[in-house]
Amino acid sequence: MRLKRPRSGWVRRIVIRVLLVLAVFWGGGIALFSFVPVPFSAVMIERQLGSWLQGDFSYVAHSDWVSMDEISPWMGLAVIAAEDQKFPDHWGFDVGAIEKALAHNERNESRIRGASTLSQQTAKNLFLWDGRSWMRKGFEAGLTLGIETVWSKKRILTVYLNIAEFGEGVFGVEAAAQRYFHKPASRLSASEAALLAAVLPNPIRFKASAPSGYVRSRQAWILRQMRQLGGEWFMQAHKLH
Numbered sequence: 001m002r003l004k005r006p007r008s009g010w011v012r013r014i015v016i017r018v019l020l021v022l023a024v025f026w027g028g029g030i031a032l033f034s035f036v037p038v039p040f041s042a043v044m045i046e047r048q049l050g051s052w053l054q055g056d057f058s059y060v061a062h063s064d065w066v067s068m069d070e071i072s073p074w075m076g077l078a079v080i081a082a083e084d085q086k087f088p089d090h091w092g093f094d095v096g097a098i099e100k101a102l103a104h105n106e107r108n109e110s111r112i113r114g115a116s117t118l119s120q121q122t123a124k125n126l127f128l129w130d131g132r133s134w135m136r137k138g139f140e141a142g143l144t145l146g147i148e149t150v151w152s153k154k155r156i157l158t159v160y161l162n163i164a165e166f167g168e169g170v171f172g173v174e175a176a177a178q179r180y181f182h183k184p185a186s187r188l189s190a191s192e193a194a195l196l197a198a199v200l201p202n203p204i205r206f207k208a209s210a211p212s213g214y215v216r217s218r219q220a221w222i223l224r225q226m227r228q229l230g231g232e233w234f235m236q237a238h239k240l241h
Helices: 007-032 042-053 073-083 095-107 118-127 134-150 153-163 173-181 190-198 213-229 232-237
Strands: 165-167
Touching (some): 007 118, 007 134, 042 118, 073 118, 073 153, 073 213, 073 232, 118 153, 153 173, 173 190, 190 213
């Protein structure tokens, strides 16, 4: 008589195989994109497929890769000032910011505060999907450690600036500079860079083309932070440009 294998055993093996495939795929991507320009990101694919499924065939997720030499140093400084001021020093995670976010979220369940570093955002935008599940956060943590181990901080910042979403169908700082200011990313001023950084928390709700009062106030705050960090000297001192 042949005994049936427990179904849980099959499920476990399938899960392990899927995780192994993902590990190979993501590991290969981390190695490849450490020197190859990123043609598209997971977020770009998600946005494009979502639009097609909704019947919107006019939407085009557009991005133009540029090297860090072709990006104004103000742009890199602006996103660091706005999103992750400890970026040059941490190993992918800002523990202090995470603790503050957890404490804030316990007190204010209706207004969730995030604490993702630029490294975490790069990992999520490049390889993962939108959402707030523990599984996605777990994958994000592993991928963040991977890119922090293999990539330089300058490379992480370069990839981030090239795949960040700045508006409807606008991905990457070159596409954003051309769309909103009709100039290449290399010629962005400090004020223009701060405006682009100001919409990053929610580039669909906040618009660089028609900035609200909140976006303008955030732009002004980012400019002050850029000056306090040391301006262009900050980028040179940490070899980020």
